[in-house]
Amino acid sequence: xxxxxxxxxxxxxxxxxxxxxxxxxxxxxxxxxxxxxxxxxxxxxxxxxxxxxxxxxxxxxxxxxxxxxxxxxxxxxxxxxxxxxxxxxxxxxxxxxxxxxxxxxxxxxxxxxxxxxxxxxxxxxxxxxxxxxxxxxxxxxxxxxxxxxxxxxxxxxxxxxxxxxxxxxxxxxxxxxxxxxxxxxxxxxxxxxxxxxxxxxxxxxxxxxxxxxxxxxxxxxxxxxxxxxxxxxxxxxxxxxxxxxxxxxxxxxxxxxxxxxxxxxxxxxxxxxxxxxxxxxxxxxxxxxxxxxxxxxxxxxxxxxxxxxxxxxxxxxxxxxxxxxxxxxxxxxxxxxxxxxxxxxxxxxxxxxxxxxxxxxxxxxxxxxxxxxxxxxxxxxxxxxxxxxxxxxxxxxxxxxxxxxxxxxxxxxxxxxxxxxxxxxxxxxxxxxxxxxxxxxxxxxxxxxx
Ligand code: TAP
Numbered sequence: 001x002x003x004x005x006x007x008x009x010x011x012x013x014x015x016x017x018x019x020x021x022x023x024x025x026x027x028x029x030x031x032x033x034x035x036x037x038x039x040x041x042x043x044x045x046x047x048x049x050x051x052x053x054x055x056x057x058x059x060x061x062x063x064x065x066x067x068x069x070x071x072x073x074x075x076x077x078x079x080x081x082x083x084x085x086x087x088x089x090x091x092x093x094x095x096x097x098x099x100x101x102x103x104x105x106x107x108x109x110x111x112x113x114x115x116x117x118x119x120x121x122x123x124x125x126x127x128x129x130x131x132x133x134x135x136x137x138x139x140x141x142x143x144x145x146x147x148x149x150x151x152x153x154x155x156x157x158x159x160x161x162x163x164x165x166x167x168x169x170x171x172x173x174x175x176x177x178x179x180x181x182x183x184x185x186x187x188x189x190x191x192x193x194x195x196x197x198x199x200x201x202x203x204x205x206x207x208x209x210x211x212x213x214x215x216x217x218x219x220x221x222x223x224x225x226x227x228x229x230x231x232x233x234x235x236x237x238x239x240x241x242x243x244x245x246x247x248x249x250x251x252x253x254x255x256x257x258x259x260x261x262x263x264x265x266x267x268x269x270x271x272x273x274x275x276x277x278x279x280x281x282x283x284x285x286x287x288x289x290x291x292x293x294x295x296x297x298x299x300x301x302x303x304x305x306x307x308x309x310x311x312x313x314x315x316x317x318x319x320x321x322x323x324x325x326x327x328x329x330x331x332x333x334x335x336x337x338x339x340x341x342x343x344x345x346x347x348x349x350x351x352x353x354x355x356x357x358x359x360x361x362x363x364x365x366x367x368x369x370x371x372x373x374x375x376x377x378x379x380x381x382x383x384x385x386x387x388x389x390x391x392x393x394x395x396x397x398x399x400x401x402x403x404x405x406x407x408x409x410x411x412x413x414x415x416x417x418x419x420x421x422x423x424x425x426x427x428x429x430x431x432x433x434x435x436x437x438x439x440x441x442x443x444x445x446x447x448x449x450x
Contacts, residue, residue, distance in 0.1 A: 003156050003183065008074035008303045009294050011333040017159050020184035025192040028151050028180045032122045033198050035177035036149035040119050044098040050173050051095035051145060057172040058088040058165070065133060065161050070294045072160040073132060074302040074335070075257065077295055083134045087165065090137040090416045090432075097145035097437040111449040117441035119147030120200040120224065124193030126186065126214075127162065128206040129155035129305050130260040130356070135228070136162050138420075138431040139203040140179055146440035151199070152181045153190055155206075157306055159183035186210065197221060201440065204228070205262075208380075208425050215428070226429035226439060228262065228421060230354040231382030234375035235265035235411070236365075236397065239274045241387035245409070247281030250360075251289050251327075253385055253411035255339045258301050259358040260309075262426070263383035263405065263413040266355060269371050272364040279362065283325045286339050291329045303335040304357060310335040313357030316350050317342070324362065346374060354380070368393065372400045381423030383413045404430070 001019040006012070020028070039047070058065070065087070066080035075083065103115040125139035132154055140150040154162040159181070166181040182189055190210075193199045194217035201224035204214050208229040218225045235253050237246045253265035270278045294302040304310045317323065317340055327339035339358040344350045351361050365371040375384060381403040388394050394408035404422045405413045414420055419433035429439055 003159075005072060005157070005160065006306070007071050008305050009334045011335075014071050015160070017163075017183050019156070020153075020182040020189050022188060022192050025151075025182060025184070025189045026196060028182050029122055029124075029192075029196050029198050031177035032149035032151050032180060035175050036119070036121055036147075039144075039149065039175060039178050040147040044101075047098040047145070047147070048095050050175075051091055051098070051141070053172040054169050054174055055088050055091035055095060057168040058084065058091060061164070061168055062088065065164060068160045068164060069133065070302075073129065073158050073305060074294050076299040076302050077297060078299075079257065080294075083131060084161075086134050086414075086416065087137040090134075090141045093416050094141040094145040094437065097142065098147070101146060101437060101441065108447070111447055113445065113447045116444045116446065117146070117438065118444050120440055120442060121148060122199050123148045123150050123201045123203060123440060124199045125150055125152040126190050126193065126202065126204045126206065127152065127154050129158040130257060130262070132158040133161040133165060134414075135205045136165065138205075138436070142431075142436035143203070143440045144174070144179060146437040148440050149178045150180070151193070152179070153186070153193070154181060154183055156183065156185060190214075191217075194218060194223070200224060201226070203431075211427070226421075226431065227427045228431060229382075229425060229427045230356075230380055231262045231264065231422065231426050232267060232352065232354050232378045232380045233263060233265045233383040233385075233403065234371075234401070235268045235385040236371050236375060236387065236401075237268065237270045237274070237278060238368075238371075238386075238388040238390070238393065239271040240389045242389065242409075243274060243278055243281060246387040247278055248285050249411060250282060251286050251339060252300075254360045255286075255289055255301055255358045258304050258337065259313075259360075260305060260356050262354075264356075265383065265385055265411060266360050267351065267375075268360055268362045269365045269374060270362060271371070272366055275364040279324065282341065282362070286325060286327045286341055289327050289339050291327060291336070291338065301339065301358065304337055305335065307335055309356070310337060313337050313355060313359065316353075316355045316357070316359055321350070327358075346377075352378070368397065372397060376400075376402045379425045382421075382426035383407075385411050
């Protein structure tokens with residue numbers, strides 16, 4: 001079985017990739033288990049050195065990885081370079097972890113009590129197509145640092161950068177079998193991660209529906225699981241905000257990566273007294289988003305990832321939708337969708353469901369309590385932004401919004417050094433930040449009678 005990889009910007013065939021079978025998955029997992037036993041015995045300083053060399057190899061391949069991602073995923077080249085650089089940064093950051101996985105010495109009667117952070121063994125990482133290489137690194141880098149082996153299943157649409165990363169790892173000295181990438185169907189390879197008893201943990205990023213299925217499946221073996229799922233984040237603009245800044249940045253809070261971003265601020269909540277003025281400022285900002293050829297250095301937004309996904313996004317904007325205004329997009333070939341601003345009712349489908357495309361809904365609100373109530377009226381809780389000049393209110397509202405990642409007067413969500421993850425149905429557990437390696441360990445307590 002193979003999968004054809006299509007360039008979403010022009011619909012040309014890039015390459016074909018073999019799809020792994022259940023037997024292939026089992027063989028990869030067995031190889032990983034053998035490699036892990038040796039890796040766990042390697043001195044921490046030597047494990048750190050291997051990860052630093054891996055980071056250096058990625059550093060030398062930033063341009064190559066970025067260009068692969070442009071052709072495979074349609075990301076604008078500037079954004080793709082940032083993503084490849086982020087993978088390097090994540091590896092570099094976690095290369096310090098092998099020597100910093102400290103246990104504790106706990107005062108007890110009758111002896112010495114110490115804890116150890118033991119690796120889990122083999123970790124299965126399942127990634128989505130929207131940020132293929134960055135999300136992969138959030139799983140494999142801290143997992144390897146903590147002494148585990150990783151078998152990574154990329155999304156069928158976008159396996160190319162992950163495959164190249166595995167080669168770069170090998171070239172940098174990552175032991176054979178320790179970090180493997182096996183492209184294939186979620187319903188085949190992903191399912192096997194759930195049932196194969198050698199896989200001790202699954203790190204899954206993708207839809208809430210599949211995440212729930214994996215969590216339920218993992219219950220059978222009490223398999224560890226980290227989930228990063230969907231979002232419907234709010235961008236709350238108060239009347240006292242720098243309105244020019246709030247309107248100029250709002251498109252980048254939602255249309256980046258063509259809205260295929262779990263952190264997309266796809267609901268803009270604007271205090272009623274400045275709603276009209278905000279919309280006047282937002283229109284030219286949306287129409288100014290440069291949509292087009294992802295290889296053009298000036299491009300800010302590329303195409304959607306695939307034809308089925310384009311159809312799905314279109315289904316949210318029927319002919320009778322409350323479209324306030326739209327930006328521009330090329331006619332085709334390619335899976336293009338223009339940035340679109342809607343003004344639906346609060347209970348409309350577009351206001352509730354994750355669209356995962358360049359579509360944003362704008363709503364007026366009456367006061368702070370109303371804004372918080374509506375921001376929280378969602379099954380999701382991943383990200384969010386608050387624009388206000390009153391920083392006390394900024395912090396107060398950030399504390400009240402039920403989300404894992406809030407930003408005051410910006411749309412920043414992801415930094416390798418800070419924890420990332422969701423409240424409610426946006427996920428379980430946290431990735432990135434100083435504690436991520438701990439999520440790939442078991443705490444063992446040892447008591448020595450003296
Ligand atoms: P999904 O359809 O959930 O696919 C994600 C991954 O899971 C793919 O690799 C997929 O494989 C695999 N998969 C599908 N069925 C599976 C099963 N039964 N068992 C195991 N694995 C299975 O999501 P998507 O369409 O790729 O991504 C879009 C969604 O992901 C959006 O809802 C978005 O919000 C969410 N997302 C969330 C985040 C964070 S950080 N919270 C980040 C990115 C995306 P194949 O598709 O290759 O078959």
